Amino acid sequence: MTENTNTNGSQPNVILRVEGLKMWFPITSGIFQRTVGHIKAVDGLDFEIFQGETLGLVGESGCGKSTAGRAILQLYRPTAGHVFFDNEDLTTMKGDALRRQRRRMQMIFQDPYASLNPRMTVGAIVGEPLEVHGMGNKQQNRERVQELLRIVGLNPYFVNRYPHEFSGGQRQRIGVARALAVNPAFIVLDEPISALDVSIQAQVINLLEDLQNEFGLTYLFIAHDLSVVRHISDRIAVMYLGKIVELADRNELYANPKHPYTQALLSAVPIPDPVIEEQRQRIILEGDVPSPANPPVGCNFSTRCPQVMEICRQQKPEFKENSHGHWVACWLYEGDGAPDAGTQTASATS
Amino acid sequence: MGALLEVKDLRTQFFTQDGVVNAVNGISYTLDEGETLGIVGESGCGKSVGVMSLIRLIPMPPGKVVGGEVWFEGRDLLKLDDDEIRQVRGNRIAMIFQDPMTSLNPVLTVGRQISEALELHLGLDKQQARRRSQELLELVGIPGAEGRLDNYPHQFSGGMRQRVMIAMGLSCNPQVLIADEPTTALDVTIQAQIVDLVKRLREELGMAIIWITHDLGVVAGLAHRMIVMYAGFIVEEATVKELYSNPRHPYTLGLLGSLPRLDEDRPERLRSIEGLPPDLIDLPVGCPFYARCTWRIERCLQENPPLAFVAHQHKAACWVDVTGVTA
Numbered sequence: 001m002t003e004n005t006n007t008n009g010s011q012p013n014v015i016l017r018v019e020g021l022k023m024w025f026p027i028t029s030g031i032f033q034r035t036v037g038h039i040k041a042v043d044g045l046d047f048e049i050f051q052g053e054t055l056g057l058v059g060e061s062g063c064g065k066s067t068a069g070r071a072i073l074q075l076y077r078p079t080a081g082h083v084f085f086d087n088e089d090l091t092t093m094k095g096d097a098l099r100r101q102r103r104r105m106q107m108i109f110q111d112p113y114a115s116l117n118p119r120m121t122v123g124a125i126v127g128e129p130l131e132v133h134g135m136g137n138k139q140q141n142r143e144r145v146q147e148l149l150r151i152v153g154l155n156p157y158f159v160n161r162y163p164h165e166f167s168g169g170q171r172q173r174i175g176v177a178r179a180l181a182v183n184p185a186f187i188v189l190d191e192p193i194s195a196l197d198v199s200i201q202a203q204v205i206n207l208l209e210d211l212q213n214e215f216g217l218t219y220l221f222i223a224h225d226l227s228v229v230r231h232i233s234d235r236i237a238v239m240y241l242g243k244i245v246e247l248a249d250r251n252e253l254y255a256n257p258k259h260p261y262t263q264a265l266l267s268a269v270p271i272p273d274p275v276i277e278e279q280r281q282r283i284i285l286e287g288d289v290p291s292p293a294n295p296p297v298g299c300n301f302s303t304r305c306p307q308v309m310e311i312c313r314q315q316k317p318e319f320k321e322n323s324h325g326h327w328v329a330c331w332l333y334e335g336d337g338a339p340d341a342g343t344q345t346a347s348a349t350s
Numbered sequence: 351m352g353a354l355l356e357v358k359d360l361r362t363q364f365f366t367q368d369g370v371v372n373a374v375n376g377i378s379y380t381l382d383e384g385e386t387l388g389i390v391g392e393s394g395c396g397k398s399v400g401v402m403s404l405i406r407l408i409p410m411p412p413g414k415v416v417g418g419e420v421w422f423e424g425r426d427l428l429k430l431d432d433d434e435i436r437q438v439r440g441n442r443i444a445m446i447f448q449d450p451m452t453s454l455n456p457v458l459t460v461g462r463q464i465s466e467a468l469e470l471h472l473g474l475d476k477q478q479a480r481r482r483s484q485e486l487l488e489l490v491g492i493p494g495a496e497g498r499l500d501n502y503p504h505q506f507s508g509g510m511r512q513r514v515m516i517a518m519g520l521s522c523n524p525q526v527l528i529a530d531e532p533t534t535a536l537d538v539t540i541q542a543q544i545v546d547l548v549k550r551l552r553e554e555l556g557m558a559i560i561w562i563t564h565d566l567g568v569v570a571g572l573a574h575r576m577i578v579m580y581a582g583f584i585v586e587e588a589t590v591k592e593l594y595s596n597p598r599h600p601y602t603l604g605l606l607g608s609l610p611r612l613d614e615d616r617p618e619r620l621r622s623i624e625g626l627p628p629d630l631i632d633l634p635v636g637c638p639f640y641a642r643c644t645w646r647i648e649r650c651l652q653e654n655p656p657l658a659f660v661a662h663q664h665k666a667a668c669w670v671d672v673t674g675v676t677a
Contacts, residue, residue, distance in 0.1 A: 060537035167626050197392035198564060202608030202622030209619070224537065227567070231610030231620070254612070268542035269612045270567030274590045276613065277571030284546055285539045288507040 013051035015186055015218050016072070021045040021081035023064070023071040027293060039293050041067040043242035045081070046319060047327075049186070054212065054219040056233030056250075058226055058265075062289060064242040065222045069188040072220070073105055074098060085186070103133050106179035110191035112171035116163040122149070122174055123159030129181040148177040153207060169200035176207065186218045194225065205232060226269045230254055235325075238262045241300040242292055244319060248326040258328045261301050299331065307332060353380040353421075354558055355404075355443075355526060360418035362396070362403045365411060369631040373399040375582040376418070378657075381526065386552065386559040388573030388590065390566055390605075394627060396582035397562045401528050405439045423525075441471040444524040448531040450511035454503040460487075461499030464518050471522045486517040491547060509540035513547065520551065528560045533568060545572060566609060570594060575663075578602050581628050581638035584657055588664040598666035598673070600645045637669070645670045 023042035026035040041064040049055045059065045071078045074090050083090045085101060093101060106129075109115035116125055127145045130136055136144060146156035152173040163171055172192060179187055189208070193201040209232065211217060223229050229236055230250060237247040238261065246259040257263045264283040271277060285304050296302050302312040311331050319329040362374040374396040381387050391397045402408050403415045404427060420427040423442065427435060439445075447453040455463060464486060465479035474482060480499065487495035490513040503511055512532060519527055529548070533541040545568065552559060563569055569576065569590070576593045578586040578601065586599040597603045607621030625642040628634055637643070637650040649669050657667040 060539065169626070198566070198605055199392060199608050199623035200626075202610075202620040203624070205610070205620055206622055226538070227610045227612045230612055231614075264539060266612065268538045270541075270545075270565070270571060271611060271613050272566040272570050272594060272606065272609055273611075273613075274570045274594055280571070282542055282546065284542055288509060288540075 012053070014048045015051045015086065016049040016220075017082075017084040018045050018047050018072060019082045019084070021068065021071060021083065022079045023067050023076055024079040037293055040242050040295060041292055042071055042078075043292075043295070045244055047237055047244060047247055049218060049220060050234075052212075052216055052218055053234040054221050054232055056229035056236040057220060057222045057239060058224060058229050058236060059239035060224060060265075060289065062241075062292065063239045064292070065224075065239050066190050068239070069107070069190050069220060069222050073102070073107055073188055075107070099133070103129075103182045104185045105188070106182065106184040106186075107188045107190065108172075108175050108179050108192045111195050112168055112175055113163075113195075115175055116171055118163055121160050121162055122154075122166075125163070125174060126159075126177045126181055129178060133182055135182065144181065145177075148180055151180065151211070152177045167200075168196050169203055172196060172204050173207065176204075176211070180211065180215070183215075184217070186220070188220045188222065190222045191224065192221075193228065194223065201228070208232065226265065238265065241289055241295055243300055243329065244327075245301065245330070246326075246328045247319075248328075252326055256326075258322060258326065258333060259301075259330050260305050260307050260332070264306070299329075354383045354385075355381040356419075356421040357404065358419040358421070360400065360403055360420065361416045362399050362408060362413060363416050364413045366631075371630045372633050373413075373582055373630060374403060375633070377579070377582075377584045379577055379584065379587065381558050381560060383525075384552075384556050384558055385575065386561060386573045388569035388576045389560060389562045389579060390564060390569060390576065391579035392564055392627065394581075394630065395579040397579050398530050400579070401445075401530065401560055401562060405443050405445065405528070406435050407439075407445070437471070440467050440524075441522045442524055443526045443528065444519040444522065445528040445530065446512075446515045446519040446532050449535050450508065450515045451503065451535075453515065454511060456503055459500050459502055460506070460514050464499075464514070464521055467518060467521045482521070483517075486521055487514070489520070489551070490514070490517045492517075508536055509543055512536060512540075512544055516544075516547065516551070520555065520557075523555065524557055526558045526560065528562070530562045531564070532561075534563070534565070541568065548572070566594075566605060578605070581633065582630060583638060583654075583667065584665075585639065585668070586666045587657065588661075588666075592661070592664050596661070596664070596673075598660045598664065599639075599668050600643045600670070600672060601639050602666075603672065604642075637667075645672055 021042055022044055024038040024040050027037040027039060028034060029036045045068060057065045070076050072083050078091055090101060123145050126148055127141050130141045130144060145159060149156045149158060154170060154173055193204050196204060212219060221232055233250050235249050236253045237244045240261050246262045257266055264285050267283045287304050290296055290303055298313040298315055299317055302308050309331060317329045317331045319327055322328045322333050358378050359376045360374055361376050364371040364373055377400055389397045404420050415428055461480060461483050464483040468474045468479040468482050483499055484495050487498060492498055492510060492513055506514060533544050561569055561573060573590050576588060576590050577584050580601050586602050597606060604623035608623060610620060623642050628638050634640060636652050637654050640646050640650045647670060655667045655669045657665045660666045
């Protein structure tokens with residue numbers, strides 16, 4: 001059984017390791033499309049995902065969380081950094097070798113309307129990955145598709161229907177079936193429920209949890225909704241303007257948020273209980289997120305941080321392990337015996 | 351007495367090629383002066399169409415308000431002619447929309463758009479309107495208001511655009527502000543800013559607010575009273591505390607059960623509502639929630655339960671007593 005072992009004493013199995021991942025998009029101008037700058041969508045990520053866990057990646061729109069998910073799967077070729085999947089560096093792979101690895105990594109997208117081809121039947125959509133990867137013959141694949149539909153809670157007789165005949169929640173189930181078709185070990189879920197109604201969201205969350213238990217899947221769950229992320233994740237990484245500012249165990253992060261951004265974010269999430277809401281103190285952040293084309297010189301959060309110090313405006317803080325398994329990038333936690341240069345995270349980026 | 355706005359048996363339908371869509375099926379409620387009323391429900395439940403019908407913003411055709419009365423300041427809004435309703439809309443009753451990018455005109459400056467209503471409804475001249483526009487932008491917390499008047503919508507961020515929308519909504523000191531999912535397109539930290547702003551303005555200006563949302567979290571800290579809609583019907587109505595602590599309709603129970611909560615210690619399995627809402631073209635005879643309800647009895651299939659008092663200031667439309675169950 002693949003259970004989450006990261007909370008127990010034993011060393012968990014790392015399935016995916018991200019080192020110094022950067023994804024910059026060029027800004028071009030003029031008739032020669034000269035590069036005049038970069039959108040630093042993802043600007044140096046370091047983290048690991050353990051076998052069988054769900055890592056939640058949260059942040060607000062434009063923080064680079066979706067780009068990070070895509071760069072990990074090599075849907076974008078990263079500008080810098082490495083992504084090790086089963087100890088193999090995906091960023092150096094090409095062609096067939098990469099395709100073979102991709103079979104083990106799948107993605108589920110946000111918009112179930114845009115991510116299914118309207119001219120293909122459900123059977124063709126779910127069966128396509130099997131064909132692409134040359135798995136099984138026609139008859140086997142037909143049976144496999146029907147089995148997959150059953151697994152995600154759809155009627156197997158729906159194989160000949162088209163996406164428009166389904167509701168949003170059902171379409172998302174089709175997307176899940178497609179991702180499961182090739183027996184992946186790792187799935188990136190990019191806001192898989194944010195386009196759905198509340199009552200339907202719960203159905204899909206329950207389905208994803210069941211599938212994880214049944215097939216021992218590892219999830220990278222990208223979302224902006226902190227309540228949902230708390231519900232589904234084992235560990236959570238918080239992103240702000242292209243960087244991870246904090247990463248910790250689910251309960252640790254919510255009980256003991258260290259980064260001022262995480263604190264503000266958590267305090268801003270409404271709780272469906274008027275009695276609690278009446279007593280809550282909110283940290284209301286001023287202003288907006290700076291442009292990723294021109295991030296601040298110092299800490300990316302320094303322009304909005306309620307606890308900003310002089311050093312924050314001049315130098316970027318490093319992403320360090322503050323206490324066991326709790327990583328944070330903030331000057332507030334520097335200086336307590338921590339050396340200020342050359343720590344493990346920085347040197348890991350080659 | 352006391353009610354500022356009274357909606358009686360409002361019905362709105364859309365006449366489409368596929369058939370008649372029963373979007374709003376006889377809803378009645380009141381809004382008191384200075385009160386904030388939250389209307390929650392999922393997509394297609396008629397929450398937006400319901401309030402747009404009040405101020406006749408339904409596209410006709412294909413839509414039509416086929417029945418009901420809307421009493422406001424001694425008049426039935428549904429009986430006013432086009433000129434008369436225009437005097438009410440944007441003036442006495444204002445509305446702000448979900449997506450500030452598509453509801454602002456991209457080719458007009460923000461100052462021009464705010465001034466328009468001021469000149470039209472309050473008869474201010476250009477100078478006065480500009481001065482008032484600037485005051486309004488300051489009121490909603492836009493820094494450097496004077497210079498910002500000459501900016502176009504694309505020069506504002508999402509949160510700032512929503513502030514501009516609110517400034518436009520408030521420009522004529524409306525008695526009622528209708529907010530249709532005003533924070534849905536925004537990030538949580540920006541949402542918190544906007545909710546904070548609306549609370550402050552509500553205290554300063556004392557207008558009544560109808561806040562439409564699908565998010566039971568946002569309204570919990572904002573509304574005084576709540577209405578839950580399903581398939582074009584009001585299925586439950588209660589004060590905000592009563593609704594969350596003592597929900598009496600199975601659908602409300604289901605909604606609260608499907609929400610993961612930030613403050614839950616050990617997440618358990620979410621209690622999702624199985625199935626889908628009914629087709630509004632072909633509504634069932636009985637209770638619209640019948641097919642998804644875990645409490646259903648024989649009677650629900652034949653008769654649609656009316657909205658009736660179940661406790662003080664608490665109405666629900668259900669044949670079954672679900673008391674004792676809390677979400």
